[in-house]
Amino acid sequence: xxxxxxxxxxxxxxxxxxxxxxxxxxxxxxxxxxxxxxxxxxxxxxxxxxxxxxxxxxxxxxxxx
Ligand SMILES: [Zn+2]
Numbered sequence: 001x002x003x004x005x006x007x008x009x010x011x012x013x014x015x016x017x018x019x020x021x022x023x024x025x026x027x028x029x030x031x032x033x034x035x036x037x038x039x040x041x042x043x044x045x046x047x048x049x050x051x052x053x054x055x056x057x058x059x060x061x062x063x064x065x
Contacts, residue, residue, distance in 0.1 A: 005051045006046035015045040037061075 007014050026029040037055035043050055055061070 008047060008049055010049045011044060011045065011047040013044055013046035016051065017043045017045045017050060019043055026034050 003016065005016060010015070021039040021041060037057050037060065040054050040056060041050055041054040043049070
């Protein structure tokens, strides 16, 4: 994956970590469904700032309009 972030915008560190959030933070594409996408995070390993987040499978979400 090409990282959309190369550098922490807060402390300037280029030591970026990749994380996944599971469970309650699932973003679902059905109102009451259990199916959902995990959230992927890019985190600064120096200061801990969350620099970026995305869902794993954006194409599964219906268009909003
Ligand atoms: Zn930082």
